[in-house]
Amino acid sequence: MSTSQRSSGLPAQSTFTELPMPSQAPVTVVSPMMALPPALTPKQRLVHYSPDEWEEFIYEWVRSLREAGYVDVVGMGGSNDRGADIAAFLTSQKTDGRWHCYQCKHYDKGLGPSTAHPEILKIHSAVAERQYTVLPERYVFVAPRIGGTLIQLLAKPSSLKVSFFDWVKRNSAKLAQEYAGGLLERALDLADRSEFSRFEAGNLDTILEQHASTPHHVQRFGTPLPNRPAQEPAPAQHAPEEARYVQQLLDVYHEKWGCSPSSPAEATAHPRAGRNLQNQREAFYRAEQLRMFARDSVPEGTFESLQEAVFSGVVEVEEDDFPTGWARLKAVLAAARDMELGTNVLLQVVDPDDRKGICHQLANHDRLTWVQGEEG
Template identity: 85%
Template sequence: MSTSQRSSQLPGEPLFAELPKPSQTPVTVVSPMMALPPAVTPKQRLVHYSADDWEEFIYEWVMSLKEAGYVDVVGMGGSNDRGADIAAFLTPAKTDGRWHCYQCKHYDKPLVPSSAYPEILKIHSAVAEQQYRVLPERYVFVAPKLGGSLVQLLAKPSALKAGFLEWATKSSARLAQEYPGGLLERALHRARASTFSCFEAGNLDIILEQHASTPHHVRRFGTPLPDRPARETTPAQHAPEEARYVQQLLHVYGEKWGCSTVSPEEAAAHPKAGRNLQNQREAFYRAEQLRLFARDSVPDGTFESLQEAVFSGVVEVEEDDFPTGWARLKAVLAAARDMQLGTNVLLQVVDPDDRKGICHQLANVDRLTWVQGAEQ
């Protein structure tokens, strides 16, 4: 303490002021919220795929390329794939006609020219042996990581061709053993006559963007479903494919209000039955819209699994004793509205009318019945 500080202290004054006593109220210390780890992107997830998973992913993508005009897509991978993991055919002649080839490579390190050259030799040797009548119009290397040197070569066919032929010349002794009986010479003869313009690199960003439009994307990457289309107006005219569930509803209205059990028009004109019939038809068409949305957005069987979950949850209600079909209909629809439906991915977009509509889909195939013993 300085002299001036000492001189300002009054006699008998404590050196330090007495601290206030701590409050007797307990203090809860709250730890700062821990930051969530960043979500793993689809591109990051693909890096950890096995070779088989990668090839399956690429197959799904190629199958989605409707604008390419493919008449068929075939997985040809394996130990003797002859340079083509996935073949996409532009004509019924398949590899005897115009076709595209997708070569899948999944390594820990980026794909480099020395890994691509053996595949280029394979495809030329397969044509030399008439395994394929012609080279594919497009030969796409698809890998989660492509080395910069290979990307640059694929962007300049003349340089790719020169690099390939230089590699083949340096490796000729070994390659002659792998391609005996003059096959190496025939393959290289075809390679020298080729422009190498068919070889290209797949762009992973574009592949993922296009794959996102397939029903497989949500299953693979756990991404949110796309938005459902806006609700469509229910057709005024009854379609043949809704005849059975409507007939079941007519039995309900006939029992409750004495409406005709054969004339939807009479039921529609009834002040109460007509309003209910319209509501049920709107729900049915909403569920039909969900079915079509599922067809294009999630894997096969996802919507059917949801239907089965609804059926399992309401069938025991439907089997109970009720005084009227109206009471049974109301009880089943309420059960469908309130029930837990597990973890089906479609639950992201399901609304109450979908649940009601699924019940009518089930009634449409007589898996649910509202008026027990009614004439079918």
């Protein structure tokens, strides 16, 4: 017997019974180093944009400024932009008439006078050269960061003008070579006679707030879609634009219950056909509301892509043999309800009635047919 056994008083051949541990799910401990970093805000993402991405973003924003009364907005950026990256026209005369200029700058540091002054000279020289007929009424510097010195100068146009001419004086020899043939003198004469209150800086918070109302915002920044408005009931009177899909439903009801294929009123009065017709019309108008919501909330073609995904998923079901059009209709709507639709951004707000309604949109254009006849 060992010393430890003797001192404990235990018999030499003691037996211990190991009790089973209660079962429980494994616990995963995540190190702080493994935690996902917080998602970047839209403002933080903009800081990391390339100059081209920044200009595309500003172009989207300017095009959304409906209250400004622009008749057209064009991108004019490039190596020879003549002082205007984006031009917004207030009349059909374009730069021969009233217009606004947006100058896009994207640097690691805040935009300062050393960058703004050459652009101010450039726009005046472009008008002095008759590249543009008149100066823009507004000239907006748009940058992720605007330095404090430039903000102060823009807030006091008279000081901005003094600062500009001081910069010209310090760089007169270089500028005379760059703007040769008397162009510098003509540009400075125009600048001396012009109002510097036209120069301003875009506020990034305001720009983002206004850009959020465009169809590009969700795709660009991955933000959630806005809430869809409440759905209005389907109108009591059938509209001309729903004639074809309704006719297809009347054909189904005629085959199944003997309702007249030319009388929506007769189908409406039927206890089962009437209820089904109302449900299908509600779904159609639900999908129409989604189409209009997509027009204002996501890039062009997004809804059409969703519609094509639904068609691709149900067309082979529609092509199968069914004893009745009713059976085909039910099978297609069930397939649309249950199918995977990929990664379309609209899926955030799509519900089963939208899927059914898209099928009726497709039937409205004879891309889906419920009663196919013997030749099918």
